[in-house]
Amino acid sequence: MTTPSTAASLWRDRRFVLLFAARTVSVLGSAFARVALAFAVLELPGASPGRLSLVLACQALPQLLFVLVGGVIADRVSRSRLMVVSDLLGGAAYAGLAAMVLTGHAPLPGMCLLAVLAGTATALFAPAMTGVVPLIVPAARLQQANGVLQMGTNTSMLLGLSVSGVTVAFVGAGWALALNAASFAASALLIRGLRVTARPRAASSGWADLRDGWREFASRQWLWVVVVQYAFVVAALNANVGVLGPLVAEQHLGGARAWSLIVAAQALGTIAGAGLAARVRVARPVLVAVLATFPAAAPVALLALRAPVWAVAVAMFCAGVSSDVFAVLWTTTLHREIPEEVISRVSSYEWFGSLAFAPLGLLVAGPLASAVGTGPALAGCAALVVTATVLALLSPQVRAVRAVAGVRPPGAAAPPRERKQVSEE
Template structure:
């Protein structure tokens, strides 16, 4: 028999409020940085697309290279302290970039060093963030907490992207980067108020702990199968968002204005999807999460077929909804199923695997579109997403893993059936 437990709303949870506020403010700053960094590089003397690509690559590569290290560190020390430390590293990186841009003297080598520092901050922060939520909220409120966090960060990112253009045009790209640095200061202060202590466990070598994290990761079929699925999905989505989608919009739909409508529709859908996922209760969360990936293929294929902007925008809205349903169910399941002491390391393997082919998708999209056409490559990307998703459904654990409440109820039903069943005959007992 299960006992109902009355929980106070999450807004009465002081630690959760600090965490949510920190995330909203830092993501708002990141929205500024996405636009400001690009324009900052392009407005400097000697600017070129190649220089911009190099600076952005210097920011992206450390996120992939050091993410496993970040997972080990997050399981060895206070996660809230590591998050605050990562925010401080972000302060240094973006304050340095801002100072260079405002001064008008920005050596490429120094820009790249600071971009690497910013990427390192993300690699330290992300696994710790994934592991800190179960330490802040009760297990039965994890899904609601993840949904609220996604809603808050999605809205914040939208605001950051919208306001960044105004900030860059009024204040300049350098001062917009300075605003991002200030957002990290606020986030670091709020995160330090979480006050989570050191983990109570013996510390072995980093390599040993990395192997232990791999065992936890690889022993769960549903986990590594979906990460393999998302190696393909993220690469295809990156190719669409970064290269193929804008090319198709330029060719068929009228250019940047149409593309901005499509991207905004996806962002609005993400906000709605996170709100839905915070409330929905499903029996098989991984099955639903994997199926929620399929709508992402639809607008990509529609872009390649010359569909009208309004139709693609509607499909993008639904894709945004489904992607955040996936994100909330996925994060909640990992937090429930993986032991807390290994959670950040497992999360780092999730991040590493999911992002492994992302740079390849961006690098290959341009030459492939030039050789075979953007429309054809959009169809290929949509087909890859569908094929990877259907392949993931072949794994038994993906289809059968149940949420904890449903598992308890199923055990109770099976127990009641065995109690109510008639005594077995001699032959039945022998079998």
């Protein structure tokens, strides 16, 4: 278990506090943007659902398409500097969107271009964020640090989503987007204080870096098996949260208020789960992480059965807890098992693979519900989560990767060497 002295030592680490503060502020602003951008587009002259879909797609697609590039860049340069550049790019994009909305001059090509820049900023930031944590946190405190970061992120997201609607209603979507731009600027200033330098490395082409990252990724059975598992899990859960769940809520559970309660229960569960995962100690973290995926199927199945709102909300809370147990154990295992010099590239493949089918889940959910009914479609999503998880458990390395140094399955990564904490001159 985590001791009070261990917990206190994290908060005495200046660079960890800066990273925690930066992520908390940035995620709070991003939660505002998730609501503000949609209402901003819909409030403009000539607004339509098709226009909204196009702008949101322009934001989402670069996050998937450019994440591999982000991994290559993050392993070549100072990760903290790349995070600063990403935050400044995202802040500029949202500032531009805010200006368009506030002035009422928002041509569709301009909004799409700024949405692409915002999505690209996220693609560049994510692999660098994964790689920077083990550079500033000692190996013995990685799990606790990941749990604390996850808890801060989830709390900010819940707070941001809770007050974003009120903010948009009182000050307008344009000013809410401006607040998000300011949060990116604040995050960049905080991350600037990390001062993490790039590791000296031999010159190589971007394609060679991608091949090296793929080689590291593909050589670890436990890694690619879980990524394949989550490609299907994320697709199924996206279909539930994005389309099928709201449809059931509208048709049988009382509408948006009931769905808001269900989603809020999941958000509260993620906060509790991050706190639990920061403290739990398990011998086989990948096995426990995969097992923690099973509860995600419960609320989907209950929605298929048209269970009462309270039952679905309880199941969603439990799913939220288990999802963050997975996230913290999984991220900590990546930090401990993947060599530091390639971790951002490996992380980019992990992001790319896990999200590969996410748009497809949203795309087919509506037609599938129309063809076979919402209940059977939800039952299929629940079955897909369970099946993918059961198949992942068949992997010997998934069951064998251990948290104890020096005990690992054949083919898994060697125990991480001591990481030097370096700072810019």
